[in-house]
Amino acid sequence: DIQMTQSPSSVSASGGDRVTITCRASQDISRWLAWYQQKPGKAPKLLIYAASTLQSGVPSRFSGSGSGTDFTLTISSLQPEDFATYYCQQAYSFPYTFGQGTKLEIK
């Protein structure tokens, strides 16, 4: 199975800050990576797929980059509604696997 490792596990930030979350795959997954946002008690929401394609309706302050084994999710200017947990997912091979999550908290 492909292991997905996110860092950091948690991060504290303030509104307006720029935040970057990283995700590393245990083997080359090309650009078959997605990012999801999950708020407490809610279902995950797809933000980015194919490493850098913004899903329809997702604000442009979210961006993704990377290929191969190293990927990043960047939020350019944090808004109050962005405080949540973020997961990466490799879509390259079965079983699909997720990172352990990064909890973004208010400083």
Place this chain on the structure above:
Amino acid sequence: EVQLLESGGGLVQPGGSLRLSCAASGFTFSSFAMSWVRQAPGKGLEWVSVISGSGGRTYYTDSVKGRFIISRDNSKNTLYLQMNSLRAEDTAVYYCAKWFGDFGAVRGWFDPWGQGSLVTVSS
């Protein structure tokens, strides 16, 4: 608007069975693969299974192979997950999700997700 509504969760004893349903609307159900993803309480996400639009191809994570069966009824726009021989470690919120990507290469992602159905396996 795409909507996915899970049902069928609840409390079941170890070794028991349960069937989850996911009613879909707002899209041509038979044209899309569908998937189940679960989340144990306070834990991360774990992909469980995926089924092609026709229902002819199915894939499972190893921990549920031989115990869970994914199926679909395209005439009813409904996805199912039959869960047998349930274990305590199957306790989770189960989400259904519309799958998109390259099914020929079985590469893709999940969007959108239903609200989830809680399955608790306990005596």
